[in-house]
Amino acid sequence: MDKAGFKKVEALGERDPLDRARLGLYPLFTEQFLDWLFAQFGGQSPVYTVHLRGIKPL
């Protein structure tokens, strides 16, 4: 974002882990796929959701 010219780039709120229960809400993923995915991660998801904000300078 900063390379594009944005200023005051910041994370907003807490970052939420995309754990098995959370990913299970999405219809994009089958149970079989999630079994495979979390096996690749050793059972622990390294992925999080964040909110980011950047401002275009005046």
Add this chain to the structure above:
Amino acid sequence: MTEEAPLKWTDEDAARIVREAYGTVVPGGGTGVADSVYTAEELAQLPAPVREMALGMGNPVRYADPGPGETVLDLGSGGGIDTLLAALRVRPTGRAVGIDFTERMLDRARSHAAMMGLTNAEFVYGTMEEIPLPDASADVVISNGVINLSTKKGRVFAECFRVLRPGGRLVFADSVIDGCLPKEVLENEAAYAG
């Protein structure tokens, strides 16, 4: 998110994977997602078919806090939930524009806007790497779990910068990772689309 993560696919392959994954989502699957990221007040403003197509990762509208009269652009608008929440906030004089490159999602989003009687929400075919809006035409750009799907993230941020007015804000929700994804995950189509 890493810049330009190494992928085994061409840009066209990556776009196909995303189109196929999101173009085949069955309505009704996203209710749990909507309940997990939107407030009860927000959900109360949305008809069931809109809530059921929620596939985002967070709530960028809440953090962007668009106000009356502003123009909001939603990158990868899908079924339209974030565009429509923005349209509710910016009316009567503001507007919200959702862009998506999946025709089926655009059709659904337009149907949802009509269902809600929102005439200040529009849905346009386009990509986030080539946003079909003029320079400095938006006050706010939002996106919800979509920028990670681009193979040209630097280009996406440059386009967001271009279409924002001076002082405008880009607010998005997306996934980040501690470390690197295993090669097996990086090369899996379902994982990429997700």
